Amino acid sequence: MPSTSLSLSVTGTVSQGPDGPLLVLSQRLDGHDTFLKGSLDVGSATVPVRILTLDDVTVLRPAGDGQVPDPGTGWQGTLHLPHGLRPRAIPPDLQEMAGDEGRSLETLDEAELRYVLTFLSESTTTAIRQARVAAIVSAMPATTERP
Known part of the structure; x- marks a missing residue:
């Protein structure tokens, strides 16, 4: 993974999606790319994730093998983003x-x-x-x- 440019403390709950567990954040992340890859330190594990930002909620989808808490469980961790905020360059x-x-x-x-x-x-x-x-x-x- 490229060097991390931004680390955020996050909390949420685990929900079971049709394709596996989803980590639903307590607060929506603003200004971050949808489908941006990052990693989440949760418990003693580091899990690669994709950020799925919807209208009112941000969901992290585990993007590889990594242990996440059981569905219905609350969690807290650190989200590491390799790219940080969206570029603001005006074309x-x-x-x-x-x-x-x-x-x-x-x-x-x-x-x-x-x-x-x-x-x-x-x-x-x-x-x-x-x-x-x-x-x-x-x-x-x-x-x-x-x-």
């Missing part, structure tokens, strides 16, 4: 169109920026990406006069 095409239209991406709060970057990263074609960039820019308030 050049979005930055350029925003500038051309007199819009500032600095008007977006952290949650909005995270949504925008995810929305763009899920584009499957150039045409879809261009349409999404245009939609994002048109929804932002004007901050300067257009050139």
Whole structure:
């Protein structure tokens, strides 16, 4: 596993899913990639996990062999993330169109920026990406006069 850039104390309960145990966190993790791999120190074991962040809950799915507590059991541990927070780099095409239209991406709060970057990263074609960039820019308030 790559060097750890972030370690978080976490607690939760074990739930039995259709494909094995799921570690349901007591508090949702914000700003972390869904399906991000990490490792969880729980008890005397280190378990490789994937983070599945849903609307109101974060679930860790064991990604390999590792002992987890029995279903229905509470647990506490340390979650180690090799990649940390999502990158916040604004892509050049979005930055350029925003500038051309007199819009500032600095008007977006952290949650909005995270949504925008995810929305763009899920584009499957150039045409879809261009349409999404245009939609994002048109929804932002004007901050300067257009050139």
